[in-house]
Amino acid sequence: MKKIGFLSFGHWDNHPAYATKTASDTLLQSIDLAVAAEEIGIDGAYFRVHHFAKQLASPFPLLAAIGAKTSRIEIGTGVIDMRYENPLYMAEDAGAADLIAGGRLQLGISRGSPEQVIEGWRHFGYEPAEGETDADMGRQKGVQFFEQLKGVGFAQPNPYPMFPNPPGLLRLEPFSAGLRDRIWWGSGSDATAEWAGKMGMNLQSSTLKFDESGKPFHVQQAEQIRLYRKAWKEAGHQREPRISVSRSIFALVSQQDRHYFGREADRTDKIGMLENNRRAIFGRSYAAEPDQLIKELAQDEAIQEADTLLLTIPNTLGVDYNVHVLSSILEHVAPGLGWR
Structure with missing residues (x-):
């Protein structure tokens, strides 16, 4: 059994083929899709966060709106760039x-992840301390946010407050018990996956990672997950961790599917360069008739290792078509792989 969610990049543009021509279209359709996904049995609605782009950027209004209109589906992000965040306000x-x-x-x-602008976090008022990188700053902010979710008081109360204070140091409010166990670290390398395991965060591994061995993407990702689990166990955390991987998977069950994604069938892993000239490997897309798709996915080692699969969706094609994409996986593929 696996949890199956969708992952939306939240694109919009005034393009004739797009159902999401404006930011309003994307936000409102994201809510509608989450509601519909819950109805058909999808387990999670997840959203990317990108600044300075025609994509979703400020997740909490959207997550709260979905939370108010649904009752069961998990609601998440993949991922929030902590370089742009005030950890306390975010908590x-x-x-x-x-x-x-x-x-x-x-x-x-x-x-x-790679940005639309140069050092965009500086425009938000943040910069690394002397001798640190922006990656260091992002991880430190992540730790600070993670620590705040313990709900421990840390702020000295004013002796003359507007309202009476409880005794002792004050914590941030509102506090939601249990949220700390539902924080995931998005990792693009073996080292950061091990770091997340030691910290006690769940693991999100996307459709790309740094190429650290030259092996196929799914093999490198599976090895990354095993290193994470080893670090988690050695750290002595008491609960079981959650692990998700993302994939572009399309069951070709209609002519419309074949028109949109038939050319994805021969896709393979891709090699590219990220910042600092680091070599990265990008995982392949899957698009095939259901029987063939089941055979191909059964060979994906990382999917087998993970408890959660996030399906990237073409949000620009509208709610109805994306519900069809998700329904096709649930109906024609998931049972054949033992996910349902």
Whole structure:
């Protein structure tokens, strides 16, 4: 059994073929898709966070709105770039959204991915300390946010407050118990996966990672997951960790599917370069008739290792078509792989 969610990049543009021509279209359709996904049995609605782009950027209003209109589906991010965040203010936003959702938030955070602008976090008022990198800053902010979710008081109360204070140091409010166990670190390398395991965060591994061995993407990702589990166990954490991987998977069951994604069938892993000239490997897309898709996915080692699969969706094609994409996986593929 696996949890199956969708992952939306939240694109919009005034393009004739797009159902999402504006930011309003994307936000409102994201809510509608989450509601419909819950109805058909999808386990999670996850959203990417990108700044300075025609994509979703400020997740908490959207997560709270989905939380208010659904009752079961997990609601999350994949991922929030912590270089742009005030960890304390984010802890308040996250606590409020989680309470609205009844404890269903699953927040993926990370030090961030390649950006639309140069050092965009500086425009938000943040910069690394002397001798640190922006990646260091992102991880430190992630740790600070993670620590705030313990709900421990740390602030000295004013002796003359507007309202009476409880005794002792004050914590941030609202506090949502249990949210700390639902924080995920988005990792693009073996080392950061091990770090997340030691910290006690769940693991999100996307469709790309740094190429650290030259092996196929799914093999490298499976090895990354095993290193994470080893670090988790050695750290002595008491609960079982959650692990998700993302994939572009399309069951070709209609002519429309074949028109949109038939050319994806021969896709293979890709090699590229990320910042600092680091070599990265990008995982292949899967698109085939259901029987063939089942055979191919059964060979994906990382999917087998993970408990959660996030299906990237073409949000620009509208709610109805994306419900069809998700339904096709649940109906034609998941049973054949033992996921349902």
